[in-house]
Amino acid sequence: MKTSIPEFLLQENRADNSASNLSKSRLSFLDKTLSGVAGILKTMYLQSEAGSEKNLLYRINPLVKVFSFIFFIVAISLATTLHAQLLASAFILFFYLIAGTSYRHIYKKILLLSLVFGLLIFLPASLNVITPGKIIFKICSFGSASHFWIYTIPQTIGITSEGIHIVALLFLRVLNSISLALLFVYSSPFSQIIKGFKVFFVPDTFLMILSLAYKYIFILSKTIEETYFALKSRLVGSIKNSSIRKIIAGRVFFIFQRSRTNYEQTYSAMISRGYSGKIRLHNEKKIKYPDIIFLLIMIAAGLLILFI
Amino acid sequence: MENSIELKNIHYSYFGKIPALNKINITVKKGEMFCIIGQNGSGKSTLLNIINGLIFADKGEFFFEGKLINETALKDKEINTRFRQKIGYIFQNPDIQLFCNSVFDELLFAPLQLNLSEEEATQRAVETLRALGIEHLKDRSVLSLSGGEKKKVAIASVLTMNPEILLVDEPLAGLDPKTQTFFIELLLNLNQAGKTIIFTTHHLDLVDHLQPQVAVLSEEHTVEKTGSASEILNDEEFLISVNLIHEHIHKHGEEVHRHFHSHYVFHKH
Numbered sequence: 001m002k003t004s005i006p007e008f009l010l011q012e013n014r015a016d017n018s019a020s021n022l023s024k025s026r027l028s029f030l031d032k033t034l035s036g037v038a039g040i041l042k043t044m045y046l047q048s049e050a051g052s053e054k055n056l057l058y059r060i061n062p063l064v065k066v067f068s069f070i071f072f073i074v075a076i077s078l079a080t081t082l083h084a085q086l087l088a089s090a091f092i093l094f095f096y097l098i099a100g101t102s103y104r105h106i107y108k109k110i111l112l113l114s115l116v117f118g119l120l121i122f123l124p125a126s127l128n129v130i131t132p133g134k135i136i137f138k139i140c141s142f143g144s145a146s147h148f149w150i151y152t153i154p155q156t157i158g159i160t161s162e163g164i165h166i167v168a169l170l171f172l173r174v175l176n177s178i179s180l181a182l183l184f185v186y187s188s189p190f191s192q193i194i195k196g197f198k199v200f201f202v203p204d205t206f207l208m209i210l211s212l213a214y215k216y217i218f219i220l221s222k223t224i225e226e227t228y229f230a231l232k233s234r235l236v237g238s239i240k241n242s243s244i245r246k247i248i249a250g251r252v253f254f255i256f257q258r259s260r261t262n263y264e265q266t267y268s269a270m271i272s273r274g275y276s277g278k279i280r281l282h283n284e285k286k287i288k289y290p291d292i293i294f295l296l297i298m299i300a301a302g303l304l305i306l307f308i
Numbered sequence: 309m310e311n312s313i314e315l316k317n318i319h320y321s322y323f324g325k326i327p328a329l330n331k332i333n334i335t336v337k338k339g340e341m342f343c344i345i346g347q348n349g350s351g352k353s354t355l356l357n358i359i360n361g362l363i364f365a366d367k368g369e370f371f372f373e374g375k376l377i378n379e380t381a382l383k384d385k386e387i388n389t390r391f392r393q394k395i396g397y398i399f400q401n402p403d404i405q406l407f408c409n410s411v412f413d414e415l416l417f418a419p420l421q422l423n424l425s426e427e428e429a430t431q432r433a434v435e436t437l438r439a440l441g442i443e444h445l446k447d448r449s450v451l452s453l454s455g456g457e458k459k460k461v462a463i464a465s466v467l468t469m470n471p472e473i474l475l476v477d478e479p480l481a482g483l484d485p486k487t488q489t490f491f492i493e494l495l496l497n498l499n500q501a502g503k504t505i506i507f508t509t510h511h512l513d514l515v516d517h518l519q520p521q522v523a524v525l526s527e528e529h530t531v532e533k534t535g536s537a538s539e540i541l542n543d544e545e546f547l548i549s550v551n552l553i554h555e556h557i558h559k560h561g562e563e564v565h566r567h568f569h570s571h572y573v574f575h576k577h
Contacts, residue, residue, distance in 0.1 A: 189409070189410065189447070189449060190409050190449060191408075191409030191410040191413060191447075191449065194409055211407070211408060211409050212407055214409075215407060215451065218451055219403075219451075262403075262404055265399070265401070265404040266404045266405075266407050268357070268362045268399075269397075269399055269404055269405040269407065270407065271361075271362060271392075272360050272362060272392070272395075272396075272397040273392070273396075273417055273418035273421060273465065273466070273469065274389065274392040274393070274417075274418050274421035274422040274469070275421050276385065276388060276389070276421070279421070280420045280421060281413070281420065282412070282413055282416040282420060282426065282429070282430075283426060
């Protein structure tokens with residue numbers, strides 16, 4: 001088999017005719033978006049899959065784990081005192097410490113989410129306009145109180161101690177709920193999370209669909225990242241935004257086609273191994289003593305913060 | 309020996325336009341090691357898909373243990389379960405074959421769908437993990453495995469079915485030399501244990517290693533020749549005609565030269 005090599009390949013590439021000096025590459029916006037999305041997926045995946053068998057939370061039966069965590073979240077939502085919420089925070093932090101996850105990194109995210117959804121949104125509730133009470137910090141004063149339909153704007157607007165109590169309570173509730181949810185995600189492999197849904201009597205077929213969707217998202221993000229790297233390695237110079245859009249649109253179609261082929265082949269693999277429309281999944285191992293102890297601790301902690 | 313698989317005058321085309329198989333007649337006996345060789349695009353994988361009842365021939369008949377298998381037959385739940393229980397298929401690309409969350413779930417999938425009890429399925433899965441030396445992967449996510457590990461898990465996920473016939477598409481594709489050796493030994497052992505093995509390849513060295521009965525697919529998607537491994541491998545002219553050996557270029561010191569080259573059965577420079 002003879003191969004003829006084009007003449008230009010026999011010449012040395014002096015790279016003096018490239019357009020790379022025209023302006024900087026315009027791929028930075030893509031770079032940030034794609035590597036950001038891929039980074040989040042990878043972090044979640046690595047955190048949840050790289051757990052050790054020695055880790056206490058990894059060894060807990062998923063059904064027990066889901067039930068305990070849901071019970072605790074309900075307790076957090078019902079607890080009405082700051083002491084109870086602070087105790088819950090301490091309890092969750094303790095679990096982060098024994099879960100072996102990189103809690104500092106996760107807590108940064110938790111704090112950011114809690115500040116947005118737990119503090120900024122509820123901040124107006126600290127004002128006496130919404131929560132009447134004893135003003136501890138005066139913001140502004142008017143000549144007299146104004147009345148409009150069912151609303152009243154008091155003469156003095158300020159932050160009340162009752163308002164601060166409510167905002168702090170809501171903030172801690174959101175903080176505790178988010179940290180507990182993330183603790184569950186980061187301390188459980190995806191297979192455990194899926195099996196945990198059996199607590200809600202979710203059918204096996206639906207769980208299988210969830211598993212396939214998870215796998216699909218993971219493979220898709222990997223494909224997009226690899227495609228992007230391939231694109232980046234070949235784009236040495238400046239390129240028009242319209243050209244970038246065309247390339248990306250073409251790649252989106254390619255990825256769609258590729259995922260369709262993958263889906264068909266995976267379906268064939270399922271048929272080949274006996275799938276006939278109804279899925280039967282393996283039932284999780286039996287509940288052991290450590291699971292019962294974990295469940296009792298969680299229930300006791302939940303009851304404690306409810307009645308403190 | 310009774311016939312295990314019989315293909316009679318099989319035709320298949322994609323979308324009714326692109327021919328993939330043309331007048332295929334193949335018989336595989338029970339306990340036989342059978343290989344389908346041919347260059348890329350000759351229809352090897354399509355043929356395995358037909359033997360596994362994943363796609364159905366446009367024309368012709370496929371018999372499994374003397375029973376006609378077609379779309380209608382496989383709609384019968386009993387026939388379908390029996391057929392699936394007896395034939396296992398290891399795909400070329402393990403990525404598409406593995407769809408469960410953990411390795412252990414992957415191994416349990418087939419036995420559970422084929423109505424085995426939880427205990428028996430678990431026992432099979434544990435024994436298969438041990439036999440393939442992948443017990444340490446039991447609770448790992450399939451997405452986190454290396455290429456060789458994925459292949460081993462894909463094999464294990466089919467072996468837990470205890471199939472009588474094992475279909476293997478390109479057994480050595482994408483494997484490092486150590487895993488290749490492992491896989492070849494495994495196929496030989498399974499065959500010696502009485503399993504029928506049908507595999508596709510375009511690697512003649514694999515044919516030399518396993519010494520199967522061979523069917524050669526041509527560029528025209530027909531069976532060009534059938535025979536024993538040595539009959540096929542010794543027919544140099546024929547192998548050239550179906551593009552399975554070709555002129556080869558390599559260096560001896562500073563000298564570059566070309567010749568038809570093969571290390572199988574004959575070794576000629």
